[in-house]
Amino acid sequence: MAVFFRRHALRGLMAFAFGCAALSAFAQTTLRVSAIPDEAPTELQRKFAPLGKYLEAELGMPVSFVAVSDYAGVVESLAAKRLDLVWLGGFTFVQAKQRTGGTAIPLVQRAEDEKFTSRFITADPAIKSLADLRGKRFAFGSPSSTSGHLMPRHFVMQAGLNPDKDFKTVAFSGAHDATVAFVQSGRADAGVLNASVWDKLVESGKVDPAKVRVFYVTPPYFDYNWTVRGDLDPALVKKLREAFLKLDPAKPAHKEILDLQRASKFIPTQASNYAGIEAAGKAAGLLD
Structure with missing residues (x-):
């Protein structure tokens, strides 16, 4: 049983x-x-x-x-x-x-994500290198963005700058296209976004590279x-x-x-x- x-x-x-x-x-x-x-x-x-x-x-x-x-x-x-x-x-x-x-x-x-890059942009003719960002107003994308914050911050710090101390202000636009808008409108002196979105905005005519230009491209990383x-x-x-x-x-x-x-x-x-x-x-x- x-x-x-x-x-x-x-x-x-x-x-x-x-x-x-x-x-x-x-x-x-x-x-x-x-x-x-x-x-x-x-x-x-x-x-x-x-x-x-x-x-x-x-x-x-x-x-x-x-x-x-x-x-x-x-x-x-x-x-x-x-x-x-x-x-x-x-x-x-x-x-x-x-x-x-x-x-x-x-x-x-x-x-493309095996060798991804970020592009630093500006409309200020005086900004030609990362060193020129000292004392400037800067825009990252989202705080959790790889290509709009983490890796750009990493390379800025490797160049001897601390964004939180050496930049005049640090803003987070929330998205790559919004970062371009910050720089185009003069709300920020410079900003950073991923290469893919930058290329798309240029191709679609949503940004004029004669007015807003890339002044620094990061080394590649996985994204x-x-x-x-x-x-x-x-x-x-x-x-x-x-x-x-x-x-x-x-x-x-x-x-x-x-x-x-x-x-x-x-x-x-x-x-x-x-x-x-x-x-x-x-x-x-x-x-x-």
Whole structure:
């Protein structure tokens, strides 16, 4: 009799476990995607729309873009499992890795993100080098931005300047395009933003490089990636990685997606690529 009950209890536990797994799989009916708000919300939505449709076709499930108002909110939403896939900068990836106990998985990055740079800009003819920023009003992007704050701060400090002591004022514009607006309007004497957004603004005529010019380009570093939460279904993670890696610029529909993402192609990435950014964050006192 005892053996009979044990057998049935075991069968019950197995059925319960199978049922929980089925419910978990069933619950993943929509892929929830977001991105750090390093540009205006309307621009983020425009850039993601074709990619979202492509992922829906590749995954066979709905894909929803969830707008989040700030960088910290994206990290927290991933950690709280309210998001499944997020576009992060190198620094926000490091924060997400810490916040999730190391479980966040960086899937892919653009080929351009292997050697990413920031550009220091000004409309002041007297500013020609980082040394000339002493006593000036300066604009970073978001405090959590890799290319709009952390790495530029790192290189400024390597040049022997402390932004908090040596600049007249330090402002945070909140986004790369907003930093350009700060400099164009004279609200800041100089600022810094990532190379990709700068190039896009010049190409679209939203900034006149004859009036606002680049006076310093940083050394290269790893930056953006697409990251998933660590407990996402491994089969879904595999499909996602494959979908990004098979985007081919020779195919017109794929080229539209890649062009909007400012990517020549996507390549695999790994957490160790961002060790230098983590070290820079700790050196700047921005990470524990």
